[in-house]
Amino acid sequence: MFGGDYLYFLKHNLGSRLLGWRQPLLAGLKVTHHCNLHCRGCPFWKKDGSAITLPQAQGAMRQLHEDGVRLLILEGGEPFLWRDGEHTLVDIVAEAKNLFFCVGITTNGTLPLESQADILWVSIDGLRENHNYNRGPIFDKVIANIEASSHPKLLANITINRRNWQEIPELVKFLAPKVKGITIQFYYPYEGTEDLFLPFPERRKVLDQLIALKKEGYPVSDSVTALEALKDNSWLCHPWLIASVEPDGTITHGCYLRNRAQISCANCGFAAHAEVSLAYDWDWEAIKVGGEIFGFR
Numbered sequence: 035m036f037g038g039d040y041l042y043f044l045k046h047n048l049g050s051r052l053l054g055w056r057q058p059l060l061a062g063l064k065v066t067h068h069c070n071l072h073c074r075g076c077p078f079w080k081k082d083g084s085a086i087t088l089p090q091a092q093g094a095m096r097q098l099h100e101d102g103v104r105l106l107i108l109e110g111g112e113p114f115l116w117r118d119g120e121h122t123l124v125d126i127v128a129e130a131k132n133l134f135f136c137v138g139i140t141t142n143g144t145l146p147l148e149s150q151a152d153i154l155w156v157s158i159d160g161l162r163e164n165h166n167y168n169r170g171p172i173f174d175k176v177i178a179n180i181e182a183s184s185h186p187k188l189l190a191n192i193t194i195n196r197r198n199w200q201e202i203p204e205l206v207k208f209l210a211p212k213v214k215g216i217t218i219q220f221y222y223p224y225e226g227t228e229d230l231f232l233p234f235p236e237r238r239k240v241l242d243q244l245i246a247l248k249k250e251g252y253p254v255s256d257s258v259t260a261l262e263a264l265k266d267n268s269w270l271c272h273p274w275l276i277a278s279v280e281p282d283g284t285i286t287h288g289c290y291l292r293n294r295a296q297i298s299c300a301n302c303g304f305a306a307h308a309e310v311s312l313a314y315d316w317d318w319e320a321i322k323v324g325g326e327i328f329g330f331r
């Protein structure tokens with residue numbers, strides 16, 4: 035029942051606890067800052083539009099693997115736009131699959147949703163009006179691409195903010211028949227877009243609604259433990275479990291915000307960090323959710 039992936043994580047956990055290892059397990063590799071959208075809440079398209087080269091990506095992936103990482107998420111900008119000469123994201127995915135247990139891609143969903151990556155995560159910011167308010171008039175295109183995709187593990191990731199929080203139950207019900215799972219996070223108040231940050235009383239209400247939907251059988255992928263912990267950010271964060279790669283090839287260990295924005299744990303809404311930290315602390319539901327999402331063997 036528990037194969038090599040679980041054994042690796044067990045070894046990593048014991049090494050960290052008993053020997054003080056501080057090795058990341060999960061990394062996000064930003065292949066480019068370039069994007070075909072200019073979303074209101076995103077700080078990355080405003081950067082220099084640089085993109086990693088294939089040799090830089092290969093070197094970074096080898097280094098991540100050596101550092102301990104076994105779960106890799108390719109991000110952007112819009113990762114499907116990445117090019118290096120004749121090379122496309124297909125080449126990075128192929129190399130990544132030789133190194134990591136699981137390779138995922140986060141995408142805005144405007145381009146065809148086909149890939150050999152193990153997971154495709156499509157960002158959704160609300161029903162049509164709110165999604166289009168943040169991202170431009172693309173909602174119908176994204177939903178059509180989701181429906182046309184043959185990918186076996188296509189998930190939606192909803193970033194909950196001050197504008198969309200009241201429609202989250204309706205959005206979950208709308209997406210449920212179209213995707214294999216739905217993950218959430220709360221909008222982080224990046225400089226200049228703090229108005230999208232959802233205050234905690236409203237956050238708690240929407241978390242209760244998500245927990246109820248999950249119990250009813252809707253495909254909310256996050257664990258109840260993580261959803262509960264996000265109500266007051268009560269999980270013990272282990273940010274060293276995470277690593278990030280910038281489009282210039284620089285590798286950073288630690289919180290996703292490190293070297294990108296002011297870190298305020300009080301305002302954190304990164305459910306993935308909560309989930310990874312809870313799993314490290316032997317929360318069985320978080321471990322189960324990690325196993326299901328990443329397909330541990």
Ligand code: SF4
Pocket residue numbers: 271272273289290291297298299300302303304307
């Ligand atoms: S901001 Fe969130 S993810 Fe980053 S260190 Fe704080 S609690 Fe962890």
